[in-house]
Amino acid sequence: MLPHAPWLSWIIPLVGAAIVPLLSFRRRLVEAFSVIVAFTAAAFAFSMIPEVFKAELPVEKHIWLPILNVKAGVILDPLSIFMASVATGIGALCILYSIAYMSEHPGYTRYYSLMLLFVGGMTGLVMASNMVQLYIFWEVVGLCSCFLIGFYYDQEKARHAGLKAFIVTRVGDASLMIGLALLYVSTGTVDFLQLANAVKGIDMGLLTITGLLVFGGAIGKSAQVPLFVWLPDAMEGPSTVSALIHAATMVKAGVYLAARTFPIFSASTTWLLFVSWIGAITAFMAATMAMVSKDIKRVLAYSTMSQIGYMMTAVGIGTMAGIFASQFHLMSHAIFKALLFLAAGCIIHSIGTRNMDEMGGLKDVFPLVYITFLIGAFSLAGIPPFNGFWSKGLIILETINEGFYGLAILSSITAIITVFYTFRMLFLTFHGEKSEYVKKLKHIHMPGITMYIPLLVLAAGCIISGFLEHNFLEFMFPHESFHLHIPENLMLIEYTISFLAIVIGLVPAYLLYFRKTISPEKIVKSSSITYALYKLLENGYFFDKFYYSLSYAVRDFAQSFRKTHTGVLSNNMLAIVAMMIILIILFITFGGV
Amino acid sequence: MFTNIIDTLFIYAISIPVAGYLCKKLFKKDDIERIVTGLLTLIGIGLAFFYLYAMYRHLQGLPLMIHVEHLLEVSPPVASCLEIDFLGLFVAGTALTLSLFVALYSIQYVKEYENPTAYFTLLTLMVTGIIGAVFAGDLFTLFVFWELMSLSAYFLVAFKKHTWEAIEASFKYLVMCAAGNLTALYGISLLYGVTGTLNIAGVIYTLKNTALTPVLLLALIMIVIGFGVEGSIVPLHTWLPDAHPAAPSSISAMLSGIVIETGGYVLIRMLTYVFDPTIYHWQMIMLFLAIITMTTGNIMALRQEDVKRLLAYSSVAQMGYIYFGLSTLTGTGLAGSLFHIFNHAMGKGLAFLAVGILIALAGTRNIDELSGIGRKYKFIGVPLTIAILSLCGTPPLSGFWSELFIIIGAVEAKTTPFIIGALIMLFNVVLSIGYYMFVVFKKLIWNPYSPTVEKVTERTPVLMTISVWALALIIVIVGIYPKIVLDIVKLAVPTSERIAEYIAAILGSS
Known part of the structure; x- marks a missing residue:
């Protein structure tokens, strides 16, 4: 471990964010500085990984709030180290990619400063040793997302989307704050490590209410039902920001909070059921909404909601294997979603539209982007051997294994829809005829080398990370001899489900959007029921x-x-x-x- | 005579007009008069701040941490006295910090006004009034300084006396606050009638052994109403949305930042020290008033077109949070209230000062006409953003801490009404984002330039920008490391031991 890595991994980007405005006189200087800071932070975060296997994790604490007796500290365990590595790693790649992506925008000082603040805030959030500290970074992340989503503030839509993200997540945060207050008042501490023991004495009803209120914060941040409305609109920001929000920061914070508070609230079965069902319902609803969206980034946004829903479901299963599955899927999702967004960003940057009707046939124009996007899409759809297949499969497997058949069925249906919308997006964007819009474009400027590097790194990650299940298991549970006890026949059932999901999802997508034997508009207009259904989905269930x-x-x-x-x-x-x-x-x- | 803090302010309040007169006679230029009187104000407040710091060190050395200054040879409870404990010190420190930057700001700001000498004299007197009221050891001294503060404030609100708006606002303020002050005086006289003393410690001591009578209850009601007019309890707040926009922006900052908080301070002092909540049961009633105050303030602020009026209504809402913390009567809740006095002073003071610069540049208070100006003048826009984010309780800015403490305090009270109150307060905080972010931030900073703003080409005034940034820096530093303020707040929270110490320090062992 590099010296003071648990502190410096988030302090470095935060301080970097403050220094960026001082360097604003030269664009190159700001860019170079930001990339160096981001990669330094990532180096510090990754250097903590070997610490997990040591017997004692060092913890430092400093007195900070005399009235609540809160000490600022960092928590070092597999969960926090893993999340810190994801946040800084993906963050560093996004910032590297930004050099080319944002090369023409004059607001580069603001952009890089906020990006570093965003990454630092997220890393600080996962390293925080107590609820108050977590809450602070929680809000810092929310604030950064507001300013970054509204980055193109010369457009009314972007301004509105940024502020909408801020206020909707603040509604969730209000719930988190009162949950935090209840937790503090009933146990006298806000420290995560002490809380797990301190809650043992308190009343189950109170524990459930507190847990639900705390989870309310996660609902807002992770865009779960019913507070998801900000995420589809958040597409107004630059694609790099979307990649960061979806893959590494912001929405992952909610999953982290649920996993972090799991030892505190897991005694309450109501809490667990609530978490898993909110997750499963969100996964399903988001997937259905993704089926009809025309905007490529919106499809990706809905798919994020859906995948986060899977992670919540896994947390709510209530076993350590569930937590493991959720974190494993989080890692897969971080990699493939960052890849998808950055690849989509390349296209949007080059042709200047997000509407999939205005794309089509782009696979010959951007071959490298196509291949990387394809890898990401396969991961998202859960096609073997890419990482999404392993992690999503594990979640469905765990729901069956623990006897939550309702969740298993809903998750499997969601998996089918996921395959459908992923291939719909792929076919509409890259295959078929070029649209009129693309044909008219005189000059398509191709993505630069700094944009390709992150794509290739992430694509490699998609292929490799799925096979690292056992290494990841060892990392998450270094001191216990923990095994995933999965009966052989269950594995078989799960593989069958995955296979069926691919077939059932792929065939209609292929017919509708690749061969175009049936027109999707005709189906919508065929009866009033399908039309009403289409309107319902298009309006995001109103x-x-x-x-x-x-x-x-x-x-x-x-x-x-x-x-x-x-x-x-x-x-x-x-x-x-x-x-x-x-x-x-x-x-x-x-x-x- | 009145401790060297107040003495210094008095001396400067007397010498400023003299210096201003001499400057006017000796030099033909108005600028010199303005700069000399402005600098004298700045030095006076700076010196007072220095003495306050000395007092802080002095208090830490005292056994009961309360300093008593006798105004006459006779000792209390018969005669007037000043007492300085950490509660008073904290509010006085807040007042002096804000007024220091307001004075610095004013040196440039009052350029357009006719009579800078009068302005700075009144400003110094207003600060003197606040400090005196905060340090008062008896109700008579409290009332005298309170009136000094109010009188200076009336004149300052009417300072743009060539506009009808200012005259009307000032008149409204005068009539309402005079009525309020006299009601409070009536309440004080009732207390005197029952206890036979005006000394606060003496009153507390006597009331301890007195049963609850209708007269005492009437005294309590009259004191709440009387000081509540200045402290902007709804429905007594109606002078505020007129007075704040009409006053010069620096004075709006003082009014909103510290004058109404002084009302809040007096209520905290009277309700926790004098009127024992276990006897008078005012907790639920304060809770009710707090909720009404915060909700009305926020709802009224939502649809304002005048940016200063919007901020004025948001001050009403913020006072509601302070009263809510007071009503919980828990250590954390009261600490939150006190801390919120500081945070609101800095945040709202900064907001008014920053908006004041923008208004002076663009020449309008209409939000739509000011559209995008904060982006054009980045050096004002950034501190303004910090201020409004702090006011809507966003960490890591200082406003977050007090809101967190008030919420925790409410939950700590462990009764259903307070938990519902906490929910209502959180709802209010979300509501306040509706205007802080969607109106002030979006329109003033993100929206495209309005035609008025496009025409503005003047440069930002240096001293005003410095004072705005200084306040922003305080908000950020206290937000990241709240311990520096919380260490004092911790000693200021009224608890039963502290009240006993208070009586002991003033009345002695008798």
Whole structure:
């Protein structure tokens, strides 16, 4: 381990973010500095990996809040080290990729500063040894995402999307904050290591409520039902930001929180059931929404929601094997989703559209991007031997193994839909005829070398990481002789499910979008039911509309409430007299005279 | 006489007009008068701050950590006295920190006004009033300094006296606060009638052994209402949305940042020290008032077109958070309230100062006309963003901590109304993001330039920018390392031991 790595892995990017504005006079300087900082942080994070196998993990703590008796500290265990490595590793690749991707934007100072802050915030979040510290970084991450999603603030959509992400996740955070307060008040500590023991005495009902409230924060951050509405809109940001949000930071924070608080709340079966069902329902709903979306980044966004749903399901199974499966899938997802976003970013950067109807036939234009995207898509769809196959399979396997058949069925259906929308995206983008839009483009500027390096690294990761299950198992449980006890016949069932999912999902996608023997529009228009269904999916189950009407209602109420403030002095003076009478009545009623 | 902190301020309040008059007579230029009086104010407040620090060191050495300054030869409870404990010291420190930067800001800001001497004299007097009210050991001294503060504030609100808006706002403020102050005075006289003393420690000591009577309850109600007008409890807050926009921006910062908080301080002092909650049962009623205050403030702020009026309503909401922390009566909740006084002073003070610069540049207060100006003037836009983020409780900025403490305090109270209150407060915080981020931040910083803003070409004034950045830096530093302020807050939280110490320190062993 490099000296003070648990601290420096997040302090370096945070300090780097503060230094970037001072270097803003030269673009090259900012770029070089940011890349160096990001890779240094990644080096520090990766250097912690061997620590896991040592007997004692060093922990440093510093007094920080005298009133709550909170000590700032770092937690060093496989979970935090793994997440820190993912955050800094993917973050460093994204920043490297940004050099070419953002080469023409004048706001480079703001961009690199926020990116480093984002990576540092996420790493700080996973290294935090207590809830308060976690909450701070939790919000830092949220704030960075707000500013980065709204990075192109000359567009109204981007401005709105950024602020929407901020406020929706803040709703979840409000729940997390009150959960944190309940946890502190009922146990007297916010330290993760102490909490696991401290909660043993407290009432089960209270524990469940606290756990659900804390999980509310994860729902907001990880874009689970019902607080997912910000994620599809978050596509307005640069593709690198999307890659970072989806693969390494932000949405992964919710999964991390669920896994981190698992030892605290796992005694409550209600909590576990809630977590797993929220995950499974989100996975299903997001996958269905991805089937109809026209925007390539939106499809990827929905697929992220869906995959995060899988991870939540795995956490909610309630066994250590479940936690392992969720983290294993998290790793796979981090790699293939970063790959997909960066590959999609190459295309968007080159042809300037996100609409899949305006693409088509791009595989000859960008052969290398096509191959890497293909690898990512295969991983997402769960096609062997790519990493998604192993990790997603493990989750479904665990649900069957523990007897959650409902979850298993829903997850398997989701897997079918996943195959369908992945191939739909692949066919629409890369295969078939070139669209009118592409044909009209006179000049397509090709992605640069700094954009290809991250793609190739990640594509290699997609192929290799699936086979590292046993090494990863050893890493996650270094001191216990932990084995995944999986009966042989279950393995067979799981392979059958995976295979069937691929076939059932691939065939319609192939017919509809590759051979084009059936037109998808015709199916939609064939009956009123399919049309209603299409509208339902296109509008994201009307959650967004509901929230908007809610906010309009508040706005209109505020508008009409203004009438109560007349600004007439006599009325104001009357209020003083009225207040006097009200207080007298209140005190006589409640004051106990 | 009044401890060297207040004495210094008084001396400067007297010498500023003299210096201003001499400058006017000796030099033909107005600029010299403005700079000399401004610098004198700055030095005066700076010196007071230095003495306050000395007092802080002095207090730490005292056995009970309370310093008593007799104003007459006779000892309390008969005569007036000043007492300085950590509660007073904390609020005074907040007031002086903010006014220091407001004074620095004003040196450049009052350029366009006619009479800088009067402005700086009144500003110094207002600060004196705040410090005196905070340090007062008896209700008479409290009331005198309170009136000094209010009077200076009326005149400062009306400082742009050529505009009808300012006159109207000031008149409204004058009438409402005068009514409030007299109500408070009535309440104080009732207390005097029951206890026979005005000394706060004496009143506490006597009330301990007095049963609850309707007269005492009336005194409590009158004191809550009286100080609640300045402390902007809904529905007594209606002067505030008029006075804040009409006043010069530096004065809005003072009013919103510390004058209304002084009202909050007096209520905290009176309710926790004098009116024992186990006898008077005001907890639920304060909770009710707090919830009404925060919700009304936030809802009213949502649809404002005038940026200063919006910030004024948000101050009402923030006062609601402070009262909510007070009503929980838990150590954490009260600490949150006190810390919020500091955070709101810095955050809202900064917001008003930053917005003041932008308004002075663009010449309008309308949010739509100011569209995009914070982006054009990045050096103002960034601190403004820090201020509003701190105000909506975003870590790692200081405003987050006080909100967290208030929420934890409410949960600690362990009764259903307070947990519901915590939920309502969190709902309010989310609501406040609706205007802080979607209105102030989005319109002033992200939106495209409005035609008015495009025309603005002036450069940002240096001193004003410095003071804005200094406050932003305080917010960030305290946010990252809150221990520096929390160490004082911890000593300031009113607990039963501290109240006993307070009585012992002032009345002696008798």
